[in-house]
Amino acid sequence: MTSMQIFYMVIAAVIVSAVFLLRFIYKKSFMLQTPVMPKPPLPCQPDDYYLPYENVLFTAADGVVLKGWFIPSTNEDSSETVIICHGRGSNKGQLLQKTHFLAEKYNLFYFDFRACGESKGNMSTIGYMETRDFDAAYTFLKTNKEGYADRVAVMGCSVGGSVAIYGAVKYPEICGIITESTFLSLRSVVENWCRSKMPLFTVFVPLTLSFYRRRLKTDPELFSPLFNAPRLKCPVLFIHGDNDRLIPETDRKELVNICGSSYKEEFIVSGATHTKCAETGGVMYRERISAFLEKIFCSADKNTIAPAQEMKITTENESAPDELITENETRCENAAAAAQIPTAKHSTAEIQTEAKKKKNKKKKK
Secondary structure (H helix, E strand, O other): OOHHHHHHHHHHHHHHHHHHHHHHHHHHHHHHOOOOOOOOOOOOOHHHHOOOOEEEEEEOOOOOEEEEEEEOOOOOOOOEEEEEEOOOOOOHHHHHHHHHHHHHOOEEEEEOOOOOOOOOOOOOOOOOOHHHHHHHHHHHHHHHOOOOOOEEEEEEEOHHHHHHHHHHHHOOOOOEEEEEOOOOOHHHHHHHHHHHHOHHHHHHHHHHHHHHHHHHOOOHHHHOHHHHHHHOOOOEEEEEEOOOOOOOHHHHHHHHHHOOOOOEEEEEEOOOOOOOHHHHHHHHHHHHHHHHHHHHHHOOOOOOOOOOOOEEEOOOOOOOOHHHOOOOHHHHOOHHHHOOOOOOOOOHHHHHHHHHHHHHHHHHO
């Protein structure tokens, strides 16, 4: 075999390898729009918490049918609604477990993003098409729940937080938003995922995203917090876990820094992993969310609330710094133990009995 033949064989091998590599990267790029399968089941229903609710159905601009729950507040006079948006591969029931306590003061509107939970659709993006779902949900709420949603806040987890930021920019009348475990940009979250799952593939992320953009015929990065957070005007509560491998500290800090709101709070949950701040934070998580919502809904001018200092909660293995010790110390001392979010499954008979008790109390009054 001559040296020229060897040369041509090497060139052919390189070309074939490059073709196979490009094909591999192209196939992997479909992961960015493929729904998590199998879909996780709804872990609970509003009935499980004795909450009255309405099953709602509405359609996104591109025809995808979405399903949700509207839960009127147990405070019958409430005209304030919190829209709650779940993360990738999650569903409304999983967030109901963490946030059902808010129904004591506010109306709650949960819905499943496309290809998640009970909603239709066969494509799940990382925030791009989900913005269409939010538009449809917000329009449904404002059109069909007049009197219940005079003031609206949005809470979003992971991808849901990205969508919440988008929503607050598009609809400036939104009073405030809460984001949990929300990424800085599409590229950063994909790179961080690759580092933890497929380290050698990280170098090919730019090419993967290029294939992704070509299929979507748009740049989904334009819908990410990197581009929308600087345009925020309403108050924001950023919640993050300091053990979140998808959202490193540098990304978290940059997201807070670029936020354009004149009022922003940051709540760091020590020991919490991605989207697990409620489970780790427990009572303090619920109190911080409740306090923020009360501030933004009660404030005459939502942009002039006195700013709060960054707070960091502790787990049972850490002692709280002196400045965080409050009258609730005993109740919150063991945050990890207090964080058992109840799933509270009840039988139909129990629910009916509880409903009868509530009716009897009203009659006596």
